[in-house]
Amino acid sequence: MSKAVTPSVSELVADATRAKEKSKAEFSGFRVGAAIETAGGKVYSAFNIESSSYGLSMCAERIAIWSAVNSGETRFKRVAIVSDAKDFCTPCGACRQVLFELAGDIEVYLTNGLGEMRNYRLSSLLPEAFTSKTLLNGRD
Numbered sequence: 020m021s022k023a024v025t026p027s028v029s030e031l032v033a034d035a036t037r038a039k040e041k042s043k044a045e046f047s048g049f050r051v052g053a054a055i056e057t058a059g060g061k062v063y064s065a066f067n068i069e070s071s072s073y074g075l076s077m078c079a080e081r082i083a084i085w086s087a088v089n090s091g092e093t094r095f096k097r098v099a100i101v102s103d104a105k106d107f108c109t110p111c112g113a114c115r116q117v118l119f120e121l122a123g124d125i126e127v128y129l130t131n132g133l134g135e136m137r138n139y140r141l142s143s144l145l146p147e148a149f150t151s152k153t154l155l156n157g158r159d
């Protein structure tokens with residue numbers, strides 16, 4: 020899904036929440052929605068999709084960023100991540116890495132099941148990140 024207006028943070032959270040409602044989390048029951056906003060104000064949202072072969076399940080955040088990149092997007096501003104849990108659903112390590120590499124040091128807004136919000140810079144959730152710069156600088 021994508022939308023072409025510049026959303027407020029609450030609209031971005033609403034997009035992530037709508038995505039969460041469609042979550043395919045039949046094994047864990049842990050529903051997650053993510054909505055990532057491009058520099059131009061477009062929003063790509065996604066939900067987690069689980070597999071009966073559990074390890075093949077995929078987080079909402081990675082589906083959202085991959086969907087945006089697959090549509091040609093290269094510059095990003097912020098991401099909202101929502102779940103039903105009382106605790107905030109901080110992105111898993113794999114999602115932090117993929118988001119940082121593809122979206123850079125964006126703002127991360129988390130909303131829990133009580134409707135409370137927290138926000139971070141992605142770099143504070145992934146300090147000293149390994150990036151392509153490190154990889155390419157290591158070559159002769």
Ligand code: THU
Pocket residue numbers: 044047049050051066067068069076077078079080108109110111114
């Ligand atoms: N999950 C996400 O979608 N995002 C996260 O940041 C953490 C975990 C999903 C993966 C799995 O479908 C379920 O939540 C339980 O781990």
